[in-house]
Amino acid sequence: MLHLKxxxxxxxxxxxxxxxxxxxxxxxLIVLTVWIAFYLRxxxxxxxxxxxxxxxxxxxxxSGLIALPLFITHGFYRVIFRYSGMTAMKMVLRAFALYxxxxxxxVGAIGLPGVPRSVxxxxxxxxxxxxxxxxxxxxxxxxxxxxxIFRRMNLPSAVIYGAGRAGRQLxxxxxxxxxxxxxxxLDDDERLHGHVLNGLPIHSPRDLHGLIETRGVRTVLLxxxxxxxxRRNAILAxxxxxxxxxxxxxxxxxxxxxRVSTADLHELDVDDLLGREPVAPIHTLLDKNIVGKVVxxxxxxxxxxxxxxxxxxxxxxxxxxxxxxSEFALYSIHQELELRLxxxxxxxxxxxxxxxxxxxxxxxxxxxxxxxYHAAAYKHVPLVEHNPAAGIKNNVLGTLxxxxxxxxxxxxxxMLVSTDKAVRPTNxxxxxxxxxxxxxxALADTGTGxxxxxVRFGNVLDSSGSVVPKFRQQIRDGGPVTLTHxxxxxxxxxxxxxxxxxxxxxxxxxxxxxxxxDMGQPVKIxxxxxRMVELSGLTVKDEHHPEGDIGLEVTGLRPGEKLFxxxxxxxxxxxxxxxxxxxxxxxxxPWAEFKEHLKVLELALNMNDVGAIRLMMRxxxxxxxxxxxxxxxxYLEQNAQAxxxx
Numbered sequence: 001m002l003h004l005k006x007x008x009x010x011x012x013x014x015x016x017x018x019x020x021x022x023x024x025x026x027x028x029l030i031v032l033t034v035w036i037a038f039y040l041r042x043x044x045x046x047x048x049x050x051x052x053x054x055x056x057x058x059x060x061x062x063s064g065l066i067a068l069p070l071f072i073t074h075g076f077y078r079v080i081f082r083y084s085g086m087t088a089m090k091m092v093l094r095a096f097a098l099y100x101x102x103x104x105x106x107v108g109a110i111g112l113p114g115v116p117r118s119v120x121x122x123x124x125x126x127x128x129x130x131x132x133x134x135x136x137x138x139x140x141x142x143x144x145x146x147x148x149i150f151r152r153m154n155l156p157s158a159v160i161y162g163a164g165r166a167g168r169q170l171x172x173x174x175x176x177x178x179x180x181x182x183x184x185x186l187d188d189d190e191r192l193h194g195h196v197l198n199g200l201p202i203h204s205p206r207d208l209h210g211l212i213e214t215r216g217v218r219t220v221l222l223x224x225x226x227x228x229x230x231r232r233n234a235i236l237a238x239x240x241x242x243x244x245x246x247x248x249x250x251x252x253x254x255x256x257x258x259r260v261s262t263a264d265l266h267e268l269d270v271d272d273l274l275g276r277e278p279v280a281p282i283h284t285l286l287d288k289n290i291v292g293k294v295v296x297x298x299x300x301x302x303x304x305x306x307x308x309x310x311x312x313x314x315x316x317x318x319x320x321x322x323x324x325x326s327e328f329a330l331y332s333i334h335q336e337l338e339l340r341l342x343x344x345x346x347x348x349x350x351x352x353x354x355x356x357x358x359x360x361x362x363x364x365x366x367x368x369x370x371x372x373y374h375a376a377a378y379k380h381v382p383l384v385e386h387n388p389a390a391g392i393k394n395n396v397l398g399t400l401x402x403x404x405x406x407x408x409x410x411x412x413x414x415m416l417v418s419t420d421k422a423v424r425p426t427n428x429x430x431x432x433x434x435x436x437x438x439x440x441x442a443l444a445d446t447g448t449g450x451x452x453x454x455v456r457f458g459n460v461l462d463s464s465g466s467v468v469p470k471f472r473q474q475i476r477d478g479g480p481v482t483l484t485h486x487x488x489x490x491x492x493x494x495x496x497x498x499x500x501x502x503x504x505x506x507x508x509x510x511x512x513x514x515x516x517x518d519m520g521q522p523v524k525i526x527x528x529x530x531r532m533v534e535l536s537g538l539t540v541k542d543e544h545h546p547e548g549d550i551g552l553e554v555t556g557l558r559p560g561e562k563l564f565x566x567x568x569x570x571x572x573x574x575x576x577x578x579x580x581x582x583x584x585x586x587x588x589x590p591w592a593e594f595k596e597h598l599k600v601l602e603l604a605l606n607m608n609d610v611g612a613i614r615l616m617m618r619x620x621x622x623x624x625x626x627x628x629x630x631x632x633x634x635y636l637e638q639n640a641q642a643x644x645x646x
Contacts, residue, residue, distance in 0.1 A: 005147050018588045025134060026071060027175060030063045033126035037119045042607065055114025056248055059107060066102050071093050087620025094130060100124035123498055138196050150263040156180045158219035161235065163187040167223040171198055173511075174221075183215050184421035205238070212242060218537060222248040236535065245537035285504035286315055288412050289371040296321040296369040296411075298354050298402060299376030304417055304458060306336075307499040308373050315503075319346040323368055323376070326351040354398035357405060372400060372406050373502065375417040377433065384429035385560040385635050387614055389605050395432035399603070400439045406541060415506035416440055416454035420491060420519075422563045423456070426627035427560025431617050434624070437514060441588035444512030452507035456584070457517040458491025458565055460498050467525060471532050479541070479550035484557045488526070491519035505581050512588075516573055518580040522564070526552070559631045610635040 031048065033099050038046050038056055046054050050312045074095040100121075106112070107120025158174075160167045163185040174182050187193070194200045202210065210219045220239055224232065239246055255524030289295075295312050299305035300322035307331075313320055320337070324330035334349040341347065348367070352359045354376045377395050378384050383390030399416060406414045418437055421430030437454050444452040461468050467483070474481045498517065506513040533540050533550045557563075573582035589597070604612035610632045618624050629637075 003417075012329070023068070023071075026068065027064060029127060029130040029134065030067060031235055032117070033058050033130055034059045034063055036126055037123040037239045040118070040122055041116045041118050042117060046465045049206055050555065051449050052113065053198065054116075055112070059113040059115045059119055059123065062092045062106050062112060063103060063127070067127065069097050070099050070146050071484045092128075092135070096124065099127075116216075127646045128159055136632075145337075156219055157183050157217045158216055158221055159184045159186050159203075159208065159217050159221050160200075160221045161186045161228075162223035163189070163192055163197055164224070166225055168198060169222060170223045171200060173443065180219055182221075182267070183217060183255050184211065186220075187618045190263045200254070207234075208242060209237075209243075212244065217244065219245045219247060222246060234636045240531065240534040243316050243539060245533075246535045278577075280580060281500055285507040285578065286500070287460050288507040290315040290317050290503065292316065292318050293370040293515055294321070294361070294367055295321040296323060296367075297371070298323045298374045299417075300324045301326050302375055303495060304499060304502075305373075305375035306333045307495045308375060308417075309333055309337060310340070311496070311499050312373075313340055313501060314349075315347060316343050317345055319348060319367060319369075320349065321363065321369060322349045323352050323354070323363070324349070324352065325376075327351060354402045355393055357401040360405040361408065362618045364405045364411065365532055368409055369406075369411055371415075371506070372402070372411050373415050373417065373506070376402075377417070377436075379419065379429065381421065381427050381429045381560050382558040384432065385427050385558075385628070386631055388428040388610060388632055389608050390433045391428055392435075392601070392617070393605055395429070396435045396439065398606075399436040399442075400598075403440055403443055403450075403452060407443065407450045413506055413509060414440070414450050415502060415509065416452075417502060418456040418514075420456060420458040421562075423565070424625070425621065426562050428614075428617070428626075429560065431621045431624040434621050435617070437586070438557055438588045438594065438620070441512050441514070441586070442591040442594040445588070446591050451509045452505060453511070453513040453515060455502050455505045455515040455517065455581075457501075458519045459493070459495055460495045461492055467528070468532075471529055475533060475538065475550055480553040481533065481550060482553045482555050483525050483529055483565060484555055484561060485527045487524070488561075489524050491522050491565060493517065493519055501580055504578055505576075508576050508581070509579070513613075514584045514586045515598070516582045518582065558626045560626075562627070594620075608632075608634060 029481075034056055035045075037059070037629070038054065044562055046056055048056050074091055103119045103124050107115055109120075148263045158180040160182055167185060167241070167554055171185070173181050174180065182202050183201060185197055186205045186208060187202055190204070193204050208217070208220070222235070231428060236246065242378060265519075290312055295317040297305055297308050297312065297320070300309050301324040305324070309320065309322060322330060324333070330349050330351060334347060337347055350362065350363055354360065354374075355497050376398060378391045403414055416436060419430065419433050421427065422434035422437060423430075425431040425434055427615050438458075440452040440454055459466060471481050480507055502516050507518075509516070529552055530540050536548035539545060541551040573584050576583055583600065597616065601613070601616040601620065614626060614630065618626075
């Protein structure tokens with residue numbers, strides 16, 4: 001680091017001083033090269049003072065009078081050393097060719113008293129080497145350093161909120177960052193204000209507005225992983241109006257062992273705004289159906305399925321069977337889980353569709369799983385609305401086939417991942433999920449050895465099809481952020497929390513249970529979009545702020561969409577051993593009656609009779625009230641073709 005300490009003062013000098021320093025350096029090189037030329041000629045060192053037979057000062061004076069005017073007129077001292085390249089070197093060679101000719105004429109041809117004539121030929125070569133080396137050294141030593149300093153001066157400015165251990169480690173990790181430069185710490189502790197930590201001042205959060213105005217701060221790095229959620233949300237609310245981008249470290253429980261690094265920083269998670277204080281899991285519930293057992297997950301490559309697999313693997317099952325119909329999704333989750341493998345868990349990636357009952361029975365009879373988590377489903381409301389037969393086959397028949405195979409082969413626990421859209425559904429996806437719930441309730445009522453249960457919850461953040469990644473990308477692209485209706489309201493939960501609660505709910509099942517997760521307060525999607533824009537350091541463009549950065553565009557409700565979602569069909573949910581999990585009492589159809597209705601539904605599905613399909617869904621799911629006309633693509637095209645022929 002010594003070269004940095006020497007170089008920084010030089011780079012800070014005014015340009016005239018730097019030019020004078022370069023000129024002084026060349027004078028020193030002239031003296032040095034004359035002295036060395038005398039040594040090479042005489043094979044002994046002579047005094048520069050000129051005592052005795054030889055007079056080196058005449059050679060020095062002649063060199064200075066010839067070289068320095070040439071150097072000045074050829075722009076030697078206008079060239080910036082650190083940027084000197086081939087053009088500058090050509091200029092040096094031209095100047096030295098002229099210098100060598102003049103100096104050799106004066107010293108070698110005309111002669112000077114006390115100066116060997118051969119010095120006139122030796123010294124120009126030495127001076128060329130010395131001057132060229134000095135310029136190359138300046139380029140090597142100062143060039144990269146100056147460019148690094150210049151780049152850092154032009155990097156986005158940031159402050160770290162939190163001067164604790166994580167904040168200090170983050171500041172150290174960012175000290176050589178090419179993404180941003182950290183100017184200061186912010187901290188709520190008044191005792192720290194005015195002090196300096198690792199060369200950075202510590203300010204009160206109230207000073208942030210001034211730092212934005214005077215120092216151009218554009219990013220706030222939240223480095224307070226242990227802070228309670230309520231205080232964290234209050235800080236974010238204070239940051240929203242300041243037009244700063246917010247990036248954060250994950251919770252302490254999510255940080256790996258060791259030092260904090262820039263890789264730990266990520267864009268602000270929306271669950272930082274929407275989530276509640278997490279409740280510690282009940283480990284006996286987590287372990288009950290997994291530790292040392294054979295566990296099967298359907299839809300293992302999906303958003304919920306993959307997170308279930310991650311958390312199940314951490315609980316050390318004997319075997320984890322991954323069932324997925326998408327080859328790429330199965331490959332991706334299998335590769336990821338293999339990197340996490342510890343202990344003796346056996347991972348088995350199995351390509352299969354939940355509608356293929358023969359394949360399911362083959363898998364169940366081979367490995368005899370103890371626990372099944374059924375996450376395979378088509379969940380995108382508009383897509384299922386446009387393709388209802390495919391959605392029902394997958395969500396209803398696929399669930400039933402998987403459940404029947406599980407019962408036949410002695411599976412102890414079967415948990416269906418359901419959705420809040422199953423409550424008083426207005427779309428085919430929600431109706432199909434409610435019918436899947438009813439299928440399991442009916443099976444459980446027959447007294448099988450398998451404990452069938454289901455867990456119902458709302459939207460999970462950052463899942464495939466979620467508005468969160470869509471909004472984030474639209475903000476990156478400069479907008480507009482599109483939403484279907486200004487009054488749309490949804491429940492949200494993080495993927496990790498949802499998966500953890502699914503596992504714990506399954507451990508409490510007695511058979512036929514409908515569990516409902518506590519999703520907290522519902523969130524208006526319009527408010528979510530605004531907060532995401534503001535915490536990206538941008539402003540919302542609307543009628544009150546036409547100069548804003550990102551517009552919000554309302555596109556209209558899509559087929560089957562509701563303004564509000566619910567979690568319960570009935571009333572008076574019962575508490576369970578977990579504070580975030582409730583048990584609902586939902587009416588269902590006995591198995592014998594359900595089976596007869598299902599035969600008619602299957603017949604309509606196989607014929608793709610959309611009218612009959614909708615009629616049977618309304619009969620079986622009494623709370624289903626379609627909100628739109630039939631929008632099945634095949635049905636619409638067939639009707640259009642028939643009308644054209646009429």
